[in-house]
Amino acid sequence: MLAVSPLRTTTTTKDEREGDMANFPIDNDDFPDFSSGNLLDSIDFDDLFVGIQDGDVLPDLEMDPEILAEFSAVSGGEESSDMNTSSSESIRKVEVEESQRKAEEEDKISGSSSGLNSGVQGEEIASKRDEFAVTNTSTVAKDGGDRGRKSSTSTAQAKNSQGKRKVKVDWTPELHRRFVQAVEQLGVDKAVPSRILELMGIDCLTRHNIASHLQKYRSHRKHMLAREAEAASWSQRRQMYGTMAATAGGGGGGKREMSPWLAPTMGFPPITPMHHPYRPLHVWGHPTMDQSLMHIWPKHLAHSPSPPPTAAPPAWAATPPHPPPPDPSFWHPHHQRVPNALTPGTPCFPPPLAPVRFAPPPVPGIPPHHAMYKVDTGIGVPTGQPGLQAPNFDFHPSKESIDAAIGDVLSKPWLPLPLGLKPPALDSVLVELQLQGIPKIPPT
């Protein structure tokens, strides 16, 4: 339908499509189940949108007058099949439209008020069909929405017979920020694309753009919240372990589990949103996860000369793994770079550092600085532990500890820098090294 073939039966279409086009993964959650839809079910709409970008495409405002006329004529009924029929014919495949529409309507009902375009309903249906996103009648919009199901969009449409073009919207951080502001102002659940659009006051955005962006945003938020919850529960668990370790340590005698000593991973400020390579959860402007890991370690938590603390490593090493990018898509572009070197100031992923004698582990969302300052003098001084002196004990780190720490860095280079010092300029270091007689690093 989209691109090439004029009217066809859905079945045929599908087959052809499948034959012709690449497969795009469908995000099943987002799409309504067209139970009524005969063929629709089987149609892989992703195929329809080869090459179509994400839904942030501005609808093509230039519509053929005829089509417009048709739509206007039909206006009224949002879901009028008639409209579909008549208009669709000129625009898309009739059958598909119809069935789609019906199915969609059922689905959409839940979310939207009547006046809304597919924009809103298009949350499910991804207003990718931007070509009609423009202010046409709801039906028209719906057409857009229908098509737009998958995240891919209008580009395909653009290529279709109407010759509509979609302007791609680039969701810059600034734009996104305004979007988030508007959404929050309205209330996430109540945020309606048309209102958001008004609040944002940006001309070149259409309701469809907003709607699709909103959909993504909401889905992303869910992920974030889930993660936060998980992180919070991790933190609690760490705390428990820490407490247990402390108790055990205190009661146990000789062994000094100076867990807090281990890995003081400070996520160093600044935690500015958006620009960081390692910012898996921050894309959506919610300062939740980013700053959750800021522990301070007074430096001289007892390192006993004994073998490296064993309780700590589990607490620390078992850090909840960096969340695997939940969706390797647009939303988490940064994830790809996580394994690379992290620059200082990289926010640490929540957690878990052995909280032992620390103030409660930072709750996600709490600015790390504050968390740090809460460290009290009792930290790391396991009073009651046999053999543990007050702060003035002998501190030289044991060889094993050093070895362990170094080994850890070597094996996991992606870990954030513990102190997050400002890195020197690469050139400067290289030049300096050359002066010292090292032409190339790493040395072969």
Added chain:
Amino acid sequence: MADDSSASYIHLVQHLIEKCLIFHMSKEECMEALSKYANIKPVITSTVWNELEKENKVFFEQYSQSQGKEDRMSEAETIEMIQKMISDSSKDSAD
């Protein structure tokens, strides 16, 4: 690309140095440890350390002060130092 591997190598060395800083080791101790446990030439460690010091003057100043203080600062002092580091870092980063 040579640049990338150089960059990541240097980053690695920085990371290791930071670990040593947490142990409150001196530059020499650091050079020794990295050489021993990570096979990093002392001259490289030393260079990176120097460069880090240039970029993070304040931190290193305080660090060496605490090094001087009978080998260890009290916890309170350590905390204070770190707090200062952080605010300095923010200032720096804010630039």
